[in-house]
Amino acid sequence: MIAMAPARTEPDLSFLLDHTSHVLRTRMAAALAEIGLTARMHCVLVHALEEERTQIQLAELGDMDKTTMVVTVDALEQAGLAERRPSSTDRRARVIVVTEKGAEVARRSQEIVDGVHRSALDALSGEDGEALIRIMTRLAEGQLATPAEAPQTARRARQRAK
Amino acid sequence: MIAMAPARTEPDLSFLLDHTSHVLRTRMAAALAEIGLTARMHCVLVHALEEERTQIQLAELGDMDKTTMVVTVDALEQAGLAERRPSSTDRRARVIVVTEKGAEVARRSQEIVDGVHRSALDALSGEDGEALIRIMTRLAEGQLATPAEAPQTARRARQRAK
DNA sequence: TATTGTTATACTCTATAACTATA
DNA sequence: TATAGTTATAGAGTATAACAATA
Numbered sequence A, B: 001m002i003a004m005a006p007a008r009t010e011p012d013l014s015f016l017l018d019h020t021s022h023v024l025r026t027r028m029a030a031a032l033a034e035i036g037l038t039a040r041m042h043c044v045l046v047h048a049l050e051e052e053r054t055q056i057q058l059a060e061l062g063d064m065d066k067t068t069m070v071v072t073v074d075a076l077e078q079a080g081l082a083e084r085r086p087s088s089t090d091r092r093a094r095v096i097v098v099t100e101k102g103a104e105v106a107r108r109s110q111e112i113v114d115g116v117h118r119s120a121l122d123a124l125s126g127e128d129g130e131a132l133i134r135i136m137t138r139l140a141e142g143q144l145a146t147p148a149e150a151p152q153t154a155r156r157a158r159q160r161a162k
Numbered sequence C: 001t002a003t004t005g006t007t008a009t010a011c012t013c014t015a016t017a018a019c020t021a022t023a
Numbered sequence D: 001t002a003t004a005g006t007t008a009t010a011g012a013g014t015a016t017a018a019c020a021a022t023a
Helices: A013-033 A039-050 A055-061 A066-078 A100-121 A126-141 B013-033 B039-050 B055-061 B066-078 B100-121 B126-141
Strands: A082-086 A094-098 B082-086 B094-098
Touching: A013 A039, A013 A100, A013 B013, A013 B100, A013 B126, A039 A055, A039 A066, A039 A082, A039 A094, A039 A100, A055 A066, A055 A094, A066 A082, A094 A100, A100 B013, A126 B013, A126 B126, B013 B039, B013 B100, B039 B055, B039 B066, B039 B082, B039 B094, B039 B100, B055 B066, B055 B094, B066 B082, B094 B100
Parallel strands: none
Antiparallel strands: A082 A094, B082 B094
């Protein structure tokens, strides 16, 4: 379950956003799974290719927790797509280096991502597609830029481990 | 973590949808939490008010599992907003009846929902707001109507309980 | 003292399985 | 046999805590 169904017959922005983002995410996951990637692995590969970056930097770019990044980098290493190397400037940090195979996979995964996006917009006229991107960008940068803090189910402080 | 960050500098539909839907969902959750509701509780209240409906029917409308519906109805009952009544036509089924207090809360929660939506669209011109709803509706009904099956991490069949 | 990366694990969410009572 | 609702709990995802190495 993801979407809150329309509460009334009138169009419901929550439903529209939840539904479309959920569907697009499952499509993307299915498409990337065919070459053994998750969306996160793709995201890390692409950003690591752009320039030399540490795990923390990649985590921030992908809006992940650093512990999630550990798991993602583990997966990339096991698949032979990237390697951890000590940073030359900070001996605490590890730089993620994409292998040749990783670069090739990243090229293909970017094609897959672009293809999924294109097919999603296919049904729209070029005009509407452009308008959608333009308006959504404005929303994402403006009114819907930052989440509310989550008061819903404030996670309780963890018990001290023994 | 929800969103896949933009893989390139060019606009990325996945990022836009994930980000905006995530932000809107946290806002909605925070706003509804102020009157003690979750989005699901609101959704069930509103649909139960429309006409006499069983838990299964409400679950389908809200795209929830029936076990999730049990939890949601439990919460509504504990808050005194709804009650389970035996269906007059099917002795297996329970009809969800909204209490007077529940109806009043539903009226307020619908105002809250509408308010959050309005404020999200505030920054846009009326024209853009309408275009967004129109185009998103077309996407949701057309190209992005149905999710791909999840092959990503096919959940393994559960072990038989002892 | 603060930060990077790591491990371990607690917490939440959701769905599966099995059950009871009906149909 | 199939379905409505329930309980119990497994599985997945994620984030917190604590730690070692280093800044």
